[in-house]
Amino acid sequence: MSRPLATALVLALGLAVLPWLLGNEFYVNLTSQILIYALAALSLNILVGYAGLTSLGHAAYFGGAAYACAWLISRGGVDPTVAAVGAVAFGTALAAVFGVLSLRATGLGFLMITLALGQIMWGLAYRWNGLTGGDNGMRMGARPAPLGLDISRPMPFYYFTAIVFGVALFCLWRLARSPFGASLRGTRDQPRRMRMLGHNVWLVQWVAFVMAGFWGSIAGVLFVYYNQFISPNTLALQQSAEILLMSILGGAGSLAGPIVGAVVITLVKNLASSYVDRWNTLLGVIFVVSVMFMPEGLVPGSQRLWRRFTGTAAKPQADAPPSNAGALVRRSSGRSEGA
């Protein structure tokens, strides 16, 4: 049996039995949340990890699709399946437009434009009372039943989320090892050379941006299904930053990294917060420690430490950027390379 197939089977089996091991509904719900955030972090990782474009506005697609879904169902009275498709279409279209605007710059400029666009979305949700309910947000009467599936209870909802997550992970795994994935990493490492080899760097980055928006929108729909409520917080800068930190903490540029990042951050937020008041401080400490000892992220960092521990020779990872702190610096200095 091939290694990817074995990994997939173990992963699927793990996701299937996990709720039975947890038992408690609280933990089942928590696991659903983790999967939703993991998908959001994975979607952003297309940009941050593979394209080397650090975005601080990913909540726009995540929250935008969530708002669209809530609005279509609670105000528009649309069928939940149609609403879900409409919401994902809205989030993806938004990414297509915002991508055109953001990709006028790279590095810090790109970061600032995505941040500004995200804040516009937040401002609209916060101020446009008539459309969004403003600060009060929008409430859905009950959890919608897409495709007629009753997912109102924690267990069915968990399995619904796990299946969507599994499909997404499979698609992203295919993307990472596809020719397009290789081109995308090429534009991250040597944009100028890629142009000189005949690649349309801008278009590659834009397509990646739209893909990130598409998967981010799907996570957003799951998010609003889970909460049955949406407020401007979902579009806030803090939300974008959290998704970005999940990607980076675990190790951008790999599939496992953003998942681990989502697990750590969601657990600290939900579990540690019931034991310690200053859980934000705890999160901060985790970041500082991981940046000091594993600047490339928890997953690649642990692999490195493991190799050192077992004494096997270090093998450079073709997949991952050298470090995520470096990703920002490298991109922002990218303009000066053409001396």
Add this chain to the structure above:
Amino acid sequence: MSEAALHIEGLSKRFGGLPAIQDVSLRVMPGERRLIIGPNGAGKTTLFNLITGDLRPDAGSVRLFGEDLSPLPTQQRIHKGLARTYQILTLFPRETLVHNVVLALLGLAPQRWNSWSALVGYGALFEAARAALADVGLAERADRIVAETSYGERRRLELAMALAQKPKILLLDEPLAGLSQEERQSIQALLTKIPRDVTIVMIEHDMDVALAYAERITVLHYGQVIVEGTRAEVVADPRTKEVYLGD
């Protein structure tokens, strides 16, 4: 008059107040080996950047087999049959050599937009890439990471990536820079083997190698063409000695 492979007319580029290229005109015939020499800062690399579209000229035009390249962005010029190597190595250091060449081949292949199939499944691409590496003597090194290879091997890889694309016009920017005498000779032998359906324009400082290789030579100085002609004509010209060879 037969059609030039590369026809540059009245090309000019200023950086701020500084003229880098001033009214440069060139005609390179199909199959020709053209050498461009000149002291540091003469505008040689800027000229290449204008040909490839990395820089936009202030005036003038670049034609490839009669077709005006001016409106085309860089990547489309590559699809017209242009390829270039860099003086400063511009490779993908954390990938294998064969992956580097595959990226070069993908640049011209429509499969580059496929985001579903596995790249490693494209056997033909990898075979072509390995063949290109074998042509420059890197067959055994194909699966190494670029960061683990020597400088001379990277120079060969630069060449392999350009040649794999089967260009009509190849721009070589100091392909021998930083190499030892032995390595120079082996690269020179590779350059000599390139078939005549590839037109080559080369920037080079190593006069021994370069003069032996080129048929026609253009001397640039302060962004202007000072002398142009056959090897003998250029070497004999007093202006060449004055600006380049020194006295």
